[in-house]
Amino acid sequence: MTELNGGLMPEFLAGYQPSIAWRDMWREIAPGVLVRRHRVLDLNVVLVLGDERCLLVDTHSHAGYATELIDALRQVTSLPWTVFNTHAHFDHCFGNATFAAEQPELEIWAHYRCRDRLLHEGEAIRQEASRWLLDAQQPEDARAVLHVRVLPPNLVFDQDVMLDLGGRLVTLHHPGLGHTDHDAVLEVPDVGVTIVGDLVEEGAPPDFGDSFPLEWPTTLQNLLPRLPALVVPGHGDVVDPQYVHEQALDLAQVADLARSLPPGATDLELVRHATRLRVGRAAGLKALRRVLSASPR
Ligand SMILES: [Zn+2]
Secondary structure, three states: OOOOOOOOOOOOOOOOOOOHHHOOOEEEEEOOEEEEEOOHHHEEEEEEEOOOOEEEEOOOOOHHHHHHHHHHHHOOOOOOEEEEOOOOOHHHHOOHHHHHHHOOOOOEEEEHHHHHHHHHHHHHHHHHHHHHHHHOOOHHHHHHHHOOOOOOOOEEEOOOEEEEOOOOEEEEEOOOOOOOOOOOEEEEHHHOEEEEEOOOOOOOOOOOOOOOOOOHHHHHHHHHHHOOOEEEEOEOOOEOHHHHHHHHHHHHHHHHHHHHOOOOOOHHHHHHHHOOOOOOHHHHHHHHHHHHHHOOO
């Protein structure tokens, strides 16, 4: 495996206690698998090292953050990089163009519906992201997002695909409908790590904005038998399969409630029902509204 910068990573830190000290730094959670957990959005970016190239999972939100990420990456390795986008939300793929500018003919992998979404709805995603950041009191990021050139993936998959990083094989897998219709996970089997993007959320409720609330729990249940000991969500701390199992139960509670709603349930009734949900009232309400708006009643 490629040599790491020993000064950055003095210890093997699987099972660490979460600490603010680890924000915006690479942390090696397994040999040659480094997670950079950002203060901004509590976003995780993951670097997987092979002997011939490295694979970067997600590229952050805009050129400024992507440039910081490239600098951080270059402190760890001089290998060429390949990019993998877990899904088409701005915080996971809007750094793509910055990475491509640094390395011509960059390979960017994703599920094919992620490419289609960015290809056809890139401008809408950019505008929505900017509004969301303004609402979240992040005006500088909101402006920076508006200047992003949205660069869709150029290599896509539907069925599982295996990539050879040199001495290390990794698998791209789409487990089904969930947080979006195109969430993709990356499996690093030699060290027992799977990177799951926003299919699993730690530190905040699951985000139902583009989700499929009725199918999401089943997708996680189907993924569970494939999960190794370490599971890296798109945001928050590294978790384990037990955590994913519990989140699947919380999502199943949402789906069960959504299925049981009477036809023509009013928004007020949805609010009342949502207070009972373990994912929290705001997230639950978003999920219930999404189900109701998608199904004629
Ligand atoms: Zn997302």
